[in-house]
Amino acid sequence: EDKVVQSPLSLVVHEGDTVTLNCSYEVTNFRSLLWYKQEKKAPTFLFMLTSSGIEKKSGRLSSILDKKELSSILNITATQTGDSAIYLCAVLLSNFGNEKLTFGTGTRLTIIP
């Protein structure tokens, strides 16, 4: 059974801190790993990672994939209250042309002013 596990489940930090969120996976037919941010309702796309060791960066957010360790991290530096959200990791699987995303449970990040 395909599995995506995120840790920690919940994290509370002060504004200005740096956080690292983890995602590990045990799947067959891995294609890519994606990160989403979910604030109130719908998730919004952050990054897609396909190659190991190549960092993707967007402002204060960055992410990297380690295919050997079957994991990815999402870093947020100089956190702000607007970063408070659930961060979802998803793995894109490809099986004979059928592609689907399998999601982790998410990490709930709370930034205290």
Place this chain on the structure above:
Amino acid sequence: DGGITQSPKYLFRKEGQNVTLSCEQNLNHDAMYWYRQDPGQGLRLIYYSQIVNDFQKGDIAEGYSVSREKKESFPLTVTSAQKNPTAFYLCASSTSPQGAAFSYEQYFGPGTRLTVT
């Protein structure tokens, strides 16, 4: 504006009734998806469709049905056979893996919160 709409935002039903959730997109995407979100469970795939008139079961399809008669629309019916239907339902769309403009990014609708009592 391009996007995905889901209606209604909140839906209340009595146990034993079928209910249909609407999902419409004007992004010209071939692929559409339905997910269910429960606390502590992340998003779980119910059904997906990569082209009109074709759809596949996801991980938790039992008790649900879908249709894909038009590219823009992918309604989900929660039947009375679904044992625990109260949840937050999210619809998403993306370009098709077979298309030249394929992107793995999925665009999500605002969701429908279904409560069955």
